[in-house]
Amino acid sequence: MAEKREYRMEELAELAGITVRTLRFYRERKLLAPPRREGRIAWYDDHHLARLRTIAALLERGHTLNGIAELAEALDQGRDVADLIGVGAPTEEEPVRLTPEELAARFEGDVTPENLAAAMDLGYLGTDGDEIVHISRRLLDVSSTLVREGIPLAEVLSAAARVREHADALATLFTDLILRHATESDLPRLRPLARSVVEAELSLALDRRLRKQGDG
Numbered sequence: 020m021a022e023k024r025e026y027r028m029e030e031l032a033e034l035a036g037i038t039v040r041t042l043r044f045y046r047e048r049k050l051l052a053p054p055r056r057e058g059r060i061a062w063y064d065d066h067h068l069a070r071l072r073t074i075a076a077l078l079e080r081g082h083t084l085n086g087i088a089e090l091a092e093a094l095d096q097g098r099d100v101a102d103l104i105g106v107g108a109p110t111e112e113e114p115v116r117l118t119p120e121e122l123a124a125r126f127e128g129d130v131t132p133e134n135l136a137a138a139m140d141l142g143y144l145g146t147d148g149d150e151i152v153h154i155s156r157r158l159l160d161v162s163s164t165l166v167r168e169g170i171p172l173a174e175v176l177s178a179a180a181r182v183r184e185h186a187d188a189l190a191t192l193f194t195d196l197i198l199r200h201a202t203e204s205d206l207p208r209l210r211p212l213a214r215s216v217v218e219a220e221l222s223l224a225l226d227r228r229l230r231k232q233g234d235g
Contacts, residue, residue, distance in 0.1 A: 114155070
C-alpha cells in the first residue's frame with residue numbers, strides 16, 4: 020500500500036500551479052477541507068491536491084466560484100453529486116465506488132482534471148468522503164474498455180454527451196407515446212419495452228453501418 024503523502028501549504032500550491040494567496044482564498048471560501056494540523060503547521064494531502072486540480076478544470080470550463088463552492092459543500096456533506104447537478108439516483112444502473120487510485124488504473128493515466136470535470140458535468144462522477152462514485156457500472160466498464168482500445172477518454176466523454184442528447188430525446192418520445200394512450204402509472208411497467216426497442220434499433224443500425232463499411 021502506498022504511503023500517504025502530505026504537503027505544506029507552499030508545496031501544495033506549487034503542485035497545483037497556483038499561488039499561496041489563491042490557496043488561502045480557496046480555504047476561506049471553504050472550497051477545500053480543513054488541513055491536518057500539527058502545532059502551527061498545516062498539512063495537506065493528495066485529496067486536497069485533487070480538489071485543487073478539479074477546481075482549476077471547472078473554472079476553465081466556465082463554472083463560477085460560487086457554483087464550485089456549492090458543489091464542494093455538497094460533496095463535503097456527503098450528498099449525492101448526481102442530485103446536485105440534476106441527474107438523480109438511477110433506478111436500474113448500479114453505482115460503483117472507487118478510490119482515486121482505482122479510477123486512475125481503470126483509465127491508464129487518462130484521468131486528467133479536464134476529463135474529471137467533464138465526467139462531473141455529465142453526472143457520471145461524484146464523491147462520498149474519500150471515495151469516488153460512478154453512477155453506472157455498465158457505463159464505467161464500457162468507457163474504460165474503449166480507453167484500453169486506444170480511444171482517448173476526452174473523446175469518449177464527448178461522444179457520451181452526444182449520446183445523452185439522443186437518449187433524452189428517445190425517452191421523451193417514448194414517454195409522450197405512452198401518456199397519449201395510457202397513464203403515468205403504466206410507465207414503469209412498460210419501460211423495458213422502450214429499452215428493447217432502442218437496443219434492437221441500435222443493433223440493426225450497426226449492422227447497416229458495418230455492411231456499408233464493408234461495401235466501401
